[in-house]
Amino acid sequence: MRYHHLGRVPPKRHVQVRRDGAGSSLLVEEVLGYEGFSGNHSILYRLRSPCAVERVGEFRAIDRDEWVPPAHVHRLADLNGVPAGGDPVTGRRLLMANADIEVWVCKPTEQGEGFYRNGEGDELVYVHRGGGVLRTQFGRVAFREKDYVVVPRGTTVAWELEDREQFWLVFHTPGEVETPTRYRNRYGQLLEHAPFSARDFHGPEELETRDEAGEFVVVVRVRDGHQRYVLGRHPFDVVGWDGYVWPYTFNALDFEPRAGRLHLPPPAHQTFQGPNFVICTFAPRMLDWDPEAVPLPYHHSNIQSEEVMFYADGDYTARRGVGVGSVTLHPSGLPHGPQPGTVEAALGATRTDELAVMWDTFRPLALTSLWQAHDRDEYAYSWNDAVDAG
Numbered sequence: 583m584r585y586h587h588l589g590r591v592p593p594k595r596h597v598q599v600r601r602d603g604a605g606s607s608l609l610v611e612e613v614l615g616y617e618g619f620s621g622n623h624s625i626l627y628r629l630r631s632p633c634a635v636e637r638v639g640e641f642r643a644i645d646r647d648e649w650v651p652p653a654h655v656h657r658l659a660d661l662n663g664v665p666a667g668g669d670p671v672t673g674r675r676l677l678m679a680n681a682d683i684e685v686w687v688c689k690p691t692e693q694g695e696g697f698y699r700n701g702e703g704d705e706l707v708y709v710h711r712g713g714g715v716l717r718t719q720f721g722r723v724a725f726r727e728k729d730y731v732v733v734p735r736g737t738t739v740a741w742e743l744e745d746r747e748q749f750w751l752v753f754h755t756p757g758e759v760e761t762p763t764r765y766r767n768r769y770g771q772l773l774e775h776a777p778f779s780a781r782d783f784h785g786p787e788e789l790e791t792r793d794e795a796g797e798f799v800v801v802v803r804v805r806d807g808h809q810r811y812v813l814g815r816h817p818f819d820v821v822g823w824d825g826y827v828w829p830y831t832f833n834a835l836d837f838e839p840r841a842g843r844l845h846l847p848p849p850a851h852q853t854f855q856g857p858n859f860v861i862c863t864f865a866p867r868m869l870d871w872d873p874e875a876v877p878l879p880y881h882h883s884n885i886q887s888e889e890v891m892f893y894a895d896g897d898y899t900a901r902r903g904v905g906v907g908s909v910t911l912h913p914s915g916l917p918h919g920p921q922p923g924t925v926e927a928a929l930g931a932t933r934t935d936e937l938a939v940m941w942d943t944f945r946p947l948a949l950t951s952l953w954q955a956h957d958r959d960e961y962a963y964s965w966n967d968a969v970d971a972g
Contacts (some may be wrong), residue, residue: 583622583760583830584771584780588721588789589822590627599627601821614736614827616758624825626719629793630815636797639810646676649954656918658961659953661687661892662907666748669694670741671801671808674752678890678911678947682858685890685941686752687952690743696799697817699738703803704759705752706854706861707731708834708939710894710907712748716741719820720828721786728894728937729831730853732759737829738800738817749907751892751939757857777853782836785828792816834894834937839867844875848940858945864938866896869931878928881919888913888943895937903964910961914946921965 592599599609610631615623651657659677666689667673674686688707713726716733717740725731733739753759765776772779794816802809832853840850851862869877889912893904904910912918920928 583783583785583826583828585824585826586785586828587822587824588786589791589820591625591822591824592627595625601629609821614825616827622826624720624823624827626820626823629791629819629821632817634814635811636814637812639799639812641805641807641809643807644676646679646948647951649949649951651949651954651957653962654913654915655959655962656913656916657911657949657953658904658908658958659911659956660905660908660958661749661956662905663956664689664952666691668692670743670750671698675952676950677909677952678949680943680945680947682755682757682945683856683941683943684754686754688748688750688752690741690748690750693743694741696801697738697740699800699802700733700735700754701802701804702735702806703754703756704735704856705733705754706759707733707753708751708892708894710749710751710892712744712746712750714741714743714748716829717790717818718786718829719818720823721789723784723786723829723831725831726833728834730834731829731831732854733829734827736827739829753861753941755856755859759854759856762852762855762860777838777840777851778832778836783830783832785830789820789822790818791821792818834863834865834939837863837865839865841868842870843872844870845877845880846870848879848942851940859941859943862940862942864891864936864940866933866935866937868933871932876925876929877931877934878920878925881917883917884912884914884942886914886944888945888947889918889940890942890947891938891940893936893938896935903961911947911949 600606610628612626612632613623615621664687669692670690673690674688677685677687709727709729716723719738765772767773798813798816800811848862851864852860853863854861892909893906
């Protein structure tokens, strides 16, 4: 991510910075960074030490509740039936996971108590429905429907929700969520032919410095659980910051899709990368223009990867019986592709209005009881000519 700054930042690092000039208290400098002192980082200037804690509360381990399916087959789950409830943290329900990525479904109905910080991974939230404001120590970040909200680890947040339906996918990774390496030059700038530019990424708009005493609850995800703390001062006491680590949004409809004379494979739609996984955006786009082109994806075998797709909007012509709000899993070891009749029906099409979010992982994914509750096992037979998944 590019350099950004808000508020008061001194001309040099690691120097004395006073709150109100000579004789006043020093500001507290905090470096928040990746890979020790070798990765991207930001420097924040605070009114007080971020280490102070009034009380240490309870620790609760994360309950995985894994479901081992009775057969290795293609699967579909309709997430529209997942009940709403909880806040943006307590309302998360785990759908699938491996050592590199977790995918949670969240339909929050409450604003939540206090603050949250992920201390062991980056988070990416896809906002299928809803909107609001993410308040952080870096400032406020507005988010809307179809936004990806990227929250770097170590960011203290409070989600302020609009009063309407919220339906999110929440991705957690112990690695980093970043733009694909092949889209960047050796200086880190996005290349001219990348499917987005720096103008499409929207960071904190306004710094909100809070100098308040009281009791402020912060829940921190650490060691595969949630640790509760009570602070005596508001955690957003930052008066200025600069650097390369900060939360931002990117809207799926700002992805500039590529088209070719003949069909382009899924890497053409890649939007983010992480350790052993990619996230792709299948945005509305023109289709292949050769008169002999087959505009739908060809059959392929995921020999070394798991392919998961969430259907966000429009009509995905390669699938029958798959509606908006559903998710399909095509696991490693099995071929998959268009269902019977869909290729012929799509011949001559010039564009598609589909919007889908896909994640491919290079290690097997474990499912949970949430998937089991919304699984439609007839999907495994939907490639048979006489069977319709709907």
